[in-house]
Amino acid sequence: MTDLRTATLRLGTRASQLALTQSQLVADALSSSSGVPVELVHVSTYGDRSTEAIAQLGGTGVFVSALRDALHAGTVDLAVHSFKDLPTAPTPGLTVAAVPAREDPRDVLVARDGLTLGELPPGARIGTGAPRRMAQLRALGLGLEIVPIRGNVDTRMGKVASGELDAVVLARAGLARIGRLSAVTETLDPIQVLPAPAQGALAVECRSDDTRVRELLAALDDPAARACVAAERAVLAALEAGCSAPVAAHAELTEAEDGSAELWLRASVTAIDGSDSVRDSVSGPAAEAESLGRRLAAELLDRDAAALMAASR
Ligand SMILES: NCc1[nH]cc(CCC(=O)O)c1CC(=O)O
Secondary structure (H helix, E strand, O other), rough: OOOOOOOEEEEEEEHHHHHHHHHHHHHHHHHHHHHOOOEEEEEOOOOHHOOOOHHHHOOOHOHHHHHHHHHHHOOOOOOEEEEEHHHOOOOEEEEEEOOOOOOOEEEEEEEEEOOOOOOOOOOOOOOOOOOOHHHHHOOOOOEEEEEEOOOOHHHHHHHOOOOOEEEEEEHHHHHHHHOOHHHHOOOOOOOOOOOOOOOOOOOEEEEEHHHHHHHHHHHOOOOHHHHHHHHHHHHHHHHHOOOOEEEEEEEEEEOOOOOOEEEEEEEEEEOOOOEEEEEEEEEHHHHHHHHHHHHHHHHHHHHHHHHHHOOOO
């Protein structure tokens, strides 16, 4: 009989460089905390095979469903997702058993000749496929030409190297994980470009009834990252927006005077043409992360966030 305490764990992963790096990071952390060997199992997703724009595919959930199918089928025991790619609706039978320590959630600019956003000339061609980034870049009023692109991180940065684009906007976390931070020409201030909910965080998912894996994964959980992500995603869920909506949210933890954890949450909704936006913030006990997120979403809705999102579809 197999000894369940030592049987090798199978970690399902997409085959992109970013997915493999993130998966290996979790595999290494898990095998060193638990002493159990972890092997990577490649799963190909519809999102990887299709070359259509993500928004046309029905959102980044297309990267997730094949991994979840493999979990349900029992061909893998855990899967690592970029948390921002996960739809907000809970999945019956599956649990996010660990949110590991988060990378810097901010967006970065990778531009030709070391340029920053403010130094790009009017009419400069800047590539991004994310409606949130498109909307916020247009709202800056810099006269940039936003060019829709997709593909993996290397493909996107290659369009700057080849001269096809003047710049691209990417998540700092992805570049950090694959060791490409040297290409960054500016880290974008959240006052100008607020990150996507859960950007920079990972979600490690397993079957809800798999108590062995759940217990092993608990060792990788970072409560601060979990609270911040919960607040940010509660905004998205309460706005009934998907991951391809022009919604941004960013939470930070600070220490209150009595030593308890205080959560400070900012969020924005921006019309896709950049003509209008609403933004607001709340703070409160970190233990109430989700209700803070819902409260902030309600304030944004009071200020017509729904109309901005509707105009963006
Ligand atoms: N939408 C694709 C995606 N999903 C997660 C990341 C980066 C890593 C992260 O946010 O954790 C990226 C690439 C990007 O936005 O540049």
